């Protein structure tokens with residue numbers, strides 16, 4: 082099994098990076114949609130609400146959820162590949178912490194989507210603008226951790 086993982090390593094890593102790109106695209110875009118959705122409702126412009134709801138639901142269900150699962154599967158296969166992760170270093174722990182936080186952020190967005198769907202959003206466009214910085218910050222930690230390997 083470990084031999085197989087070692088042979089597959091470049092392919093597993095390529096699949097991991099493809100999944101990560103898809104997941105991150107959604108993590109950046111969904112809070113942006115929430116900014117406009119919240120501001121439109123606040124301004125009393127509710128005509129476009131159904132369109133926002135459809136875009137948010139499709140983005141989360143068709144792209145972000147499968148991309149999250151694929152990122153985790155290929156990421157854990159990389160962890161199980163012999164000689165890739167040295168747990169005595171700092172970077173794997175930094176990455177693990179940031180990846181858990183990214184997963185929490187995904188869940189936070191999913192709960193907010195349910196609120197928008199039910200017409201029960203309580204947060205302002207400004208809050209979503211601020212929350213939009215969370216994945217950027219986490220991405221910087223993850224990429225420096227995995228490439229600089231401090």
Ligand code: HEM
Pocket residue numbers: 094097098101105152153155156157159160165166180183219220223224227228
């Ligand atoms: C979800 C759980 C995740 C796990 C378990 C995981 C684990 C790993 C492991 C073990 C590697 C191999 C490192 C190496 O070959 O030296 C890797 C590579 C990589 N990961 Fe993740 N990862 C996860 C999520 C993410 C996320 C969210 C991002 C981006 C925001 C990311 C970006 C990358 C990149 C860019 C590489 C390739 C680095 C290189 O060129 O060697 N990973 N990941």
